Amino acid sequence: MYIIAGSTGTTGSAIADELVKTSDIHLIGRNEEKLRIQAKELNCGFTLLDLNATVEPRLFTENINSEIEIKGLVNCIGSILLKPLHGTSTDEFNDVIKTNLFSSYYLLASFSRRMKNGSSIFFSSVAATKGLANHEAISAAKAGIEGFVRSAASTYAKDNLRVNAIAPSIMQSNMSEKILSTESAIEISKNMHPISKIGDVNDILPVVKWLLSDDSKWVTGQTIHVDGGLSTVKTR
Numbered sequence: 001m002y003i004i005a006g007s008t009g010t011t012g013s014a015i016a017d018e019l020v021k022t023s024d025i026h027l028i029g030r031n032e033e034k035l036r037i038q039a040k041e042l043n044c045g046f047t048l049l050d051l052n053a054t055v056e057p058r059l060f061t062e063n064i065n066s067e068i069e070i071k072g073l074v075n076c077i078g079s080i081l082l083k084p085l086h087g088t089s090t091d092e093f094n095d096v097i098k099t100n101l102f103s104s105y106y107l108l109a110s111f112s113r114r115m116k117n118g119s120s121i122f123f124s125s126v127a128a129t130k131g132l133a134n135h136e137a138i139s140a141a142k143a144g145i146e147g148f149v150r151s152a153a154s155t156y157a158k159d160n161l162r163v164n165a166i167a168p169s170i171m172q173s174n175m176s177e178k179i180l181s182t183e184s185a186i187e188i189s190k191n192m193h194p195i196s197k198i199g200d201v202n203d204i205l206p207v208v209k210w211l212l213s214d215d216s217k218w219v220t221g222q223t224i225h226v227d228g229g230l231s232t233v234k235t236r
């Protein structure tokens with residue numbers, strides 16, 4: 001079975017639609033109505049989890065039978081906050097850390113002992129590598145994920161549990177809808193990238209499938225940058 005957290009989002013739902021074709025899946029999300037409809041359509045189980053509420057440490061033991069082999073975990077939970085540090089409130093900063101970094105800790109801590117020979121994937125962002133103005137909170141959270149991934153990869157290598165991150169640049173999704181709401185914003189965003197394009201789930205899906213598969217069996221502790229070159233390549 002594969003666990004997909006943030007399954008009601010753009011990336012999470014695309015991953016769920018793909019994985020359910022060949023495997024059992026279990027969905028995790030915060031919106032009960034959306035999650036019920038999605039789980040019914042995909043004929044699978046689900047767990048409600050809102051990172052803004054207090055979370056139960058043993059939440060999943062009741063919902064996912066201990067006999068079931070968990071082959072993979074993909075955490076697509078995330079948020080964006082574009083503000084300079086001096087304009088970011090303590091609550092806003094904490095929310096970004098909780099949604100992005102704490103969710104990753106919480107999910108891997110919950111499932112790591114049940115994922116021998118498994119593969120887990122977390123989402124970072126280009127903002128963890130490249131200094132982008134007004135991205136301080138999200139950059140801190142995502143850079144935290146990249147460090148967490150390297151350390152966890154070392155801890156769980158003895159169980160052959162692989163831990164990796166994918167770091168996209170801006171891509172079409174619910175999250176970026178406001179940022180990409182005008183033609184000029186789309187043009188500016190495209191032109192920031194050496195390969196001039198906004199990303200979308202089709203850029204991410206093959207990487208997710210590869211990281212979950214045996215083809216990547218010697219890959220752990222890595223962050224795969226899917227960002228049109230923005231993190232490391234100079235635009236001409």
Ligand SMILES: NC(=O)c1ccc[n+]([C@@H]2O[C@H](COP(=O)([O-])OP(=O)(O)OC[C@H]3O[C@@H](n4cnc5c(N)ncnc54)[C@H](OP(=O)(O)O)[C@@H]3O)[C@@H](O)[C@H]2O)c1
Nearest residue numbers: 006008009010011030051077078123125170171173174175
């Ligand atoms: N889109 C981009 O440009 C971009 C760029 C770099 C990195 N990323 C990362 O890629 C991953 C996937 O994002 P996406 O683009 O697919 O965005 P998305 O469509 O907005 O999906 C985000 C998911 O996170 C869930 N979520 C948010 N806050 C939560 C909370 N407090 N508790 C539980 N769940 C919560 C959302 O639930 P609801 O469905 O209920 O809202 C949704 O399922 C994220 O980690 C994001 O940070 C995205």
